[in-house]
Amino acid sequence: MKKSAEEIKTMILNFAQLNSSIRAVYLEGSRVNPNFPPDEFQDYDVVFVVQDFENFITNDSWTNIFGEKIIEQQPETFSFGDKLDNFFSYLIIYKEGFRIDFSIIPIEKRTDFNDSLREIWLDKDGLYTNTPASSDQDYWVIKPNEKWFQEVCNEFWWVSTYVAKGLARNEIPYAIKHQEEILRPMLMQMLDWKIGIEQDFQVSTGKSGKFYPKYLSEEYYQKFLKTYSDSEKENIWKSLSIMIEIFSETAKNIAETLNFNYNLAEESNILKYLKEIRQKATQTQPQTLP
Known part of the structure; x- marks a missing residue:
């Protein structure tokens, strides 16, 4: 026993x-x-x-x-x-x-x-x-300064191009590696800050976001779970699109709350760039990305 x-x-x-x-x-x-x-x-x-x-x-x-x-x-x-x-x-x-x-x-x-x-x-x-x-x-979420916030944003948008490039080349392991090892930590950092703001930065989100179900709404959490994909290329594109949607919305809200500057031009440029990559890869009309 x-x-x-x-x-x-x-x-x-x-x-x-x-x-x-x-x-x-x-x-x-x-x-x-x-x-x-x-x-x-x-x-x-x-x-x-x-x-x-x-x-x-x-x-x-x-x-x-x-x-x-x-x-x-x-x-x-x-x-x-x-x-x-x-x-x-x-x-x-x-x-x-x-x-x-x-x-x-x-x-x-x-x-x-x-x-x-x-x-x-x-x-x-x-x-x-x-x-x-x-x-x-x-282990409480640390409140960011503006420099840290902008660095996370820049890293997210920069590495999103690696994921797209990997998918365009049909290099699935490469795309997944960058999505999971770099892009996801940036997304989760933004979610941590969102929760930190809502809890006055007196909260831990747990290792690998294990307390997310406790602090995110059910709808928000279910949407976050959809950022996890299998190895099908189309599904990875979809998960990337959802990642981008969550990141963009959350980052803008955080910037407004903490009175930070958010680089809208950077986001807009990358979204256009990603659409072009996907269009070239599929030789079809570009799919809708947020």
């Missing part, structure tokens, strides 16, 4: 109490986010503040105490991905169905890893006596 959250916490604390190198333990992530509804799929993001950092990162036998593993990652040993100094992690799914992400940080570097989403489980030396209640404040 799958262990309860309290049983898993007890296991971790029992281990930490008996290990003299571990000086503090705390939980991070969604399990300590008061605005995140709990569910059975949440991980345990556990941080060990330790004295003997090298021993913890060179010997992982202690991770077997918590159960039989079905898969494990040690991202800091990988040849790809970003790395942090003075940090090591073990990401483990156990056979009973729970996942624990163990983060190991040396005690002398503990202040480099502060996070508002944190619940102290164990503090042997009073290192965290003034820790406030856990909140998602560190």
